[in-house]
Amino acid sequence: MSVLALQTVSLASTTIAGDAPFVLTVRFSVDAAIAFDIDVSLDIEDQNGGRVAHAQLAAAGWDVSWLPRGHYEAHALAAGAGLPAGRYVAQVALWHRRAGKLEKAGAASIAFEIAAPTRTEGFAPAWQLRGGAGAPPIESLSWKRGGADWFYKHFDHAARTTATYLLGDSPLLRGRILDVGCGDGITDLGIALRCEPAELVGIDPFRGYERLPEILRNANVPADVVPSNLRFLPASANEIPFEDDRFDVVISWGSLEHIVGGYAKALSEIRRVLKPDGLLMAHPGLFYSDVGNHLGEFRFAREEPYVHLKRPREWLRETVLASEPDRMDRSGDVATPADYWRWFTELNPITVPAFEDELRALGFEPWRVALRTHDRVDYTPELQRYSFVDLAVGELYVSAYNRKR
Secondary structure, eight states: OOSEEEEEEEESOSEEOTTOOEEEEEEEEEEEEEEEEEEEEEEEEOTTSOEEEEEETGGGTOOEEEEEEEEEEEEEEESOOOOOSEEEEEEEEEEEEETTEEEEEEEEEEEEEESSOOSOOSOOOEEEEEEOTTOOOGGGSHHHHOTTOHHIIIIIIIHHIIIIIITTTOGGGGSEEEEESOTTSHHHHHHHHHHOOSEEEEEOTTOGGGGHHHHHHHTTOOGGGSOTTEEEEOOOGGGOOSOTTOEEEEEEESOGGGSTTOSHHHHHHHHHHEEEEEEEEEEOBOTTSTTTTSOTTSHHHHHSTTHHHHSOHHHHHHHHHHOOOOOOOOTTOOOOHHHHHHHHHHOOOOOHHHHHHHHHHTTEEEEEEEEEEOSOOOOOGGGTTSOHHHHHEEEEEEEEEEOOO
16 A cells, blocks of 8 residues: 555646736645655746746645645645746656655646736745645644644654654664663654664653553544554663664663663663664753753743752752642643652763763764754853853764674
């Protein structure tokens, strides 16, 4: 069965004159449970086959990260074609990404005529995307809701950042993948569906992944989307229950800072189960950054930058336990102030220089590194003992080869 299928391409009018609008409708269906990175391209060619105009759904600001099964319509709308009088052909193609590769799902052409030049200079249509039969409202999907949406942060952003931005859609992602500290499993699902690995195992001792079916229902993701190559285990990163050299890729997104008692044993275990020349992708929380305290949902932490480095521990404990956070959406999971305090006390004081030294000492060879910095650090007397780098760098993303022999 195809993943994506082009149904019809039509123009509201094949003869355009004066102020007549250009209205192109592309109807297509998602036949699999889900399709990723959908795009529609439109090339207008003259009678000699030369391209005179180009437009794309994605280039117009539609980052269609995924669509569930159903029927859809994409519309390219312009006040006028903005072309000289003559005969033209609109070449339309439907695209999606599968296992890290861009694929053309279908193509069609439709001839039209400009009977008289329209007054619009150039061709830059606006685009619309609508759900049809069997499809949920576009506005209800995570990528349309945007960055504040928990499902978007993990199924869209984290999965894409891990697979493409940090791991470069490496062929190793088609092999065996381990996620250390997988939480609710949303990111693992996104990677398993996007990359189609032979196996993806998520481990987490707190079993947050048991909520995944409920999360999917609330996110308008079909129940049958979970692939057979994805599974979860209630295991600790300090005792990974697999043999040496089992995995081609190991992922750790926002988990190393939460390992009670430190993460040195976890890194050693990751190295053990990762094949020689396998890839590690790590995104550890940085304790000394302004966001490193994990207390950003409390007003007092937002109002006083680096509050966790300025205030006594007892003051922090009392303030956290006596405050009610402005809770972010966590796909239905509700945390108490006591939970937030426990998470804070468990945090490992990770810094960029120390983490780099630890990776290199274990034989990891950096491949890709990205740092996200704060706009500015205002030093106060309490912060004078901390380095520029530790305070200014808010996030670290790194991928590295395991060069053990």
